[in-house]
Amino acid sequence: MITIGERINGMFTDVKNAIKNKDAKVVQELAKRQTDAGATYLDVNVGTAAADQLNTMKWLVEVIQEAVKTPIALDSQKLEVIKAGLEVIKNDVMINSAQGDPETLDIYMELAKKHNAALICLTMNKDGVPQNVDTRVEIAVTIVEKATEYRMDMDKIFIDPILLGVNVDQKQPAYMLEVFNQIKLLSDPPPHITVGLSNFSQGTKEKSLLNRTFLTMAITAGLDTALMDVLDKDLMDAAICSEMVMNKQIYSDSFLKAARK
């Protein structure tokens, strides 16, 4: 699966301090460790503490690119912060993320097209985060329509139906699985389906187990990428096993080892 390593985020204390002290080593170490663990993309989020978010984004991208060649996912709700990151990007890039209003999608699709970037699109709009299946799928349809209009390669479109905490509303996980199943049918080839996996277990006592249980169920329903803790080895192994069970990889006695490479 396509994994997006979540650790370079100003919400984590170590990264927050590294940003404050301009300590490149901490960030580079996280970039290397996540790359070694198999991250396809490295998410980069300046968090809320940085005073100058634009320059902080540039600095983070530059120090990461000094250490690894892994593609970066520029993560911000602010368009200017994304654009600041794009100015210094050298390798493949992902934009994380656009909301699902048509006028917002116009701006982000244009930008993604210009930079040949992958684009995460959230199934939320100015009315907020939908709490049911139908509205999520409706917004997903808008996203797929816009992508077709902009002649985006579906391989570059990542739809995120917004995973909430299991302790927030226990009806939601089952809704999500239904949403995944429906998004898969929206186009051929279908867009990627992604979630912010760690949201699922936030505030619970069994984070790792809950994350890998949901990930396994989600892969069965069509999820093929996630923003997640790639340093959680059990979680990564669960993803490999699930994909093998779904016949996306051929079994061999050393399949885990082969897939970890």
Place this chain on the structure above:
Amino acid sequence: MQIASIEEKWAGAVKEVTIGATKESGGTRESVVTVGGARCIPFMDFDGDQGNRPVIAMDVYDLPPENLPEPLLKHYKDVMNDPASWAKKCAEEYGADLICLKLDGIHPDKGNRSSNDAIKTVKSILEAVSIPLIIWGCENDERDNEVMPKVSQAAAGEKCLLGVATQENYKTITAVCLADGHNLITQAPVDINIGKQVNILVTDLGFPLDRIVMFQTTGALGYGIEYCYSIHERGRVAALSGDGQMSTPVICDVGHEAWRAKEAKATDEEAPQWGSFAERGIMWETITATTLLQSGVDIIRMYHPKAVSIVKDHIDQLAMKV
């Protein structure tokens, strides 16, 4: 009315493997053969790049095979006792892309020939022909582990394709291929899981994936070809879907298997109702090869010159090279 596109887009590709080395690259071959590179299922060129054209390796034995049917004897009886002349005939008269030297003579039950004999044969063929060489052991682990390292060393720098590595016996041949710069055949018994496992085992020893050719053993027409076809097809789809350990080119053994079939061997007297003995075996070998071509194979080992010529022509037509 606009017709919907049925193009398939594949994420992966079959790796390219180059067999043979010219003088500039440390060998003595005048030409090399590159196989693999496909980005689509066989001959579906509208889906993606077909990669390199499948090639024909013609079999040569280090000792005369017993009970060769008359349609084959007709072509080989004058050279059967001299592998170098046999190879030369295949290369120069019959259009072989590669020579596959089968060292059956080192098998304890078939002649138990010495390492020196094997080396002499290999060297004589390298001198006689300028095309690349496949060197295939006798599949007795003990003898292969004894003889193949010496053969490998004698052909060092020629970038031959050596076989075979199996799940039970892979360390010696992998190590010598690595040391002497050869390519390696990994073998599994019509079992896709073991096929992948052998590739993992040899790459774990540091052997590069782009020097491996996979062999799933072959069943001829009427003798298990459908199992073999399914395995090749599934392996190719896995390779194109991005399963790295399955992304190696594939070799199959058509000549030997097709000519073992009673339909190929039975004489006109034994089977008058089956059509001409002179043509039956050729057709059996041809149909086995053309069928497997569709399943995703890159190197086909063959026997009969007429079958070779028909299959090469067929490949040209499918690849739209004519």
